[in-house]
Amino acid sequence: MMKPFEYFRPTSLKEALALLNTYGEEATLLNGGTDLIVRMREGHSSPKAVIDIKHIEMLRKIKVTDSEITIGACVLLNDVGSHPVIRERVPFLAQAALSVGSKQVRNRATCIGNICNASPLADTATPLLALDAEVEIYGEAGVKRIPLKDFFVFVRKTVLKQNEIVTSISFNTNKDAKGIFEKMSRRKEVDLSTVCGTVFRGKDGYRVSMGAVAPTPIRLYKTEAYLDAHDLTEDVIQSACEVAVNEVSPISDIRASKAYRQELVHLILKHALSEWL
Amino acid sequence: MKTEIHFTLNGESIEHEVEVNKTLLKMIREDFDLTGAKEGCGAGECGACTVIMDGRAVNACLVLAVEAEGCDLLTIEGLSGDQNELDPLQSAFIENAALQCGYCTPGMIMTAKALLNENPHPTETEIKAGISGNLCRCTGYKKIIEAIQSVADQNKA
Numbered sequence A: 001m002m003k004p005f006e007y008f009r010p011t012s013l014k015e016a017l018a019l020l021n022t023y024g025e026e027a028t029l030l031n032g033g034t035d036l037i038v039r040m041r042e043g044h045s046s047p048k049a050v051i052d053i054k055h056i057e058m059l060r061k062i063k064v065t066d067s068e069i070t071i072g073a074c075v076l077l078n079d080v081g082s083h084p085v086i087r088e089r090v091p092f093l094a095q096a097a098l099s100v101g102s103k104q105v106r107n108r109a110t111c112i113g114n115i116c117n118a119s120p121l122a123d124t125a126t127p128l129l130a131l132d133a134e135v136e137i138y139g140e141a142g143v144k145r146i147p148l149k150d151f152f153v154f155v156r157k158t159v160l161k162q163n164e165i166v167t168s169i170s171f172n173t174n175k176d177a178k179g180i181f182e183k184m185s186r187r188k189e190v191d192l193s194t195v196c197g198t199v200f201r202g203k204d205g206y207r208v209s210m211g212a213v214a215p216t217p218i219r220l221y222k223t224e225a226y227l228d229a230h231d232l233t234e235d236v237i238q239s240a241c242e243v244a245v246n247e248v249s250p251i252s253d254i255r256a257s258k259a260y261r262q263e264l265v266h267l268i269l270k271h272a273l274s275e276w277l
Numbered sequence B: 001m002k003t004e005i006h007f008t009l010n011g012e013s014i015e016h017e018v019e020v021n022k023t024l025l026k027m028i029r030e031d032f033d034l035t036g037a038k039e040g041c042g043a044g045e046c047g048a049c050t051v052i053m054d055g056r057a058v059n060a061c062l063v064l065a066v067e068a069e070g071c072d073l074l075t076i077e078g079l080s081g082d083q084n085e086l087d088p089l090q091s092a093f094i095e096n097a098a099l100q101c102g103y104c105t106p107g108m109i110m111t112a113k114a115l116l117n118e119n120p121h122p123t124e125t126e127i128k129a130g131i132s133g134n135l136c137r138c139t140g141y142k143k144i145i146e147a148i149q150s151v152a153d154q155n156k157a
Helices: A012-024 A036-041 A079-084 A084-088 A091-097 A113-118 A125-130 A221-228 A233-245 A258-276 B024-032 B089-096 B104-120 B124-130 B143-157
Strands: A006-008 A027-030 A050-051 A062-064 A068-072 A134-141 A142-147 A150-155 A165-172 A178-182 A195-202 A205-211 B003-010 B013-018 B052-053 B056-059 B071-075
Touching: A012 A027, A012 A050, A012 A134, A012 A165, A062 A084, A068 A084, A068 A113, A079 A084, A079 A091, A079 A113, A079 A165, A084 A091, A091 A125, A091 A178, A091 A195, A091 B089, A113 A125, A113 A165, A125 A178, A125 A195, A165 A233, A178 A258, A195 A258, A205 A221, A205 A258, B013 B024, B024 B052, B052 B104, B056 B104, B089 B104, B089 B143, B104 B124, B104 B143, B124 B143
Parallel strands: A006 A050, A027 A050, B003 B071
Antiparallel strands: A062 A068, A068 A165, A134 A142, A134 A165, A178 A195, A195 A205, B003 B013, B052 B056, B052 B071
């Protein structure tokens, strides 16, 4: 049973921020709730004030321009996965969104929630890192944008302050860019990633990101630099995979050993690059 | 602490006072005696608590009752029509013997209902992916998939 709390349903960001300021550390934002409600029931989280942001209309939209897509904080994972423009321009993000949990979970859970939880294996984090996405944050000082790569700090920790709210995530799209997402898990559906990753090739070069191989989802800059400096051949792919394996620092846990995860990093990168040979 | 919420439950307009720390599943079962939706895992893994909220299948154990404000809720009890005739999915589960202990059945049928509303002609692969959030420990899923497929085939006819 969850401990009692006060429940608020603000309809504007300003109102939500005022509540965060009033209740301080004892307040928590409620978005999809698929993680929070489990944590509250298990006693890992016992907020005095639960601030449900889903009734803030502007947070529920996906905005599309010729060169940018912006996903609002309360957009559901299933709606990211089924959005026609996202499927057309960045299919690997749609695929990642649809690889989280079950259909029922994705009908409540949001993409921004997946990011703000800051799990090392957040499935939507690697495509968004590879897209050089930016997180928009609303707080006392107004609105700021920070790169997603600077947003994650550690397992379940982000730079977000107690009285700040993530309002959206944005990224540029370019029709010449390609990306491949792959999730390796023990079973095909409704499982956490053992390792997940995105390999992206744009006009500025490669971007490679992996999840569940470090305390946060990470970019593999050395691997990217190696790939940018070489034309793609089978030998280059093999060498790039070796660079990647040395660039990650996975742990052994119930899902896999460190060595197995390193092998999966190798495979994810090899699978993707082989598509572009 | 209680708060008043308004929603539609199986077609009926409801005004209800509910504890804010109660899940939607508990409210449906305890306050309305609709015990079709079950608590299996309580963590969004098993799907036994699946209900349809504004047309979408959700795990009622992962939703606060107060979040139902303004929503249209459908539970297994609301599937049959006014004359109590069964929904085609309910009939298909009986005809195909798609259940044994029955614990997962209400959730499984509600998931299938939402799936067929969204995609009236799913392939077998789509059915399998569609019900992947619902665990059944008895049947081995084969008959469940056949039951859903048979309704999908009726949709085609």
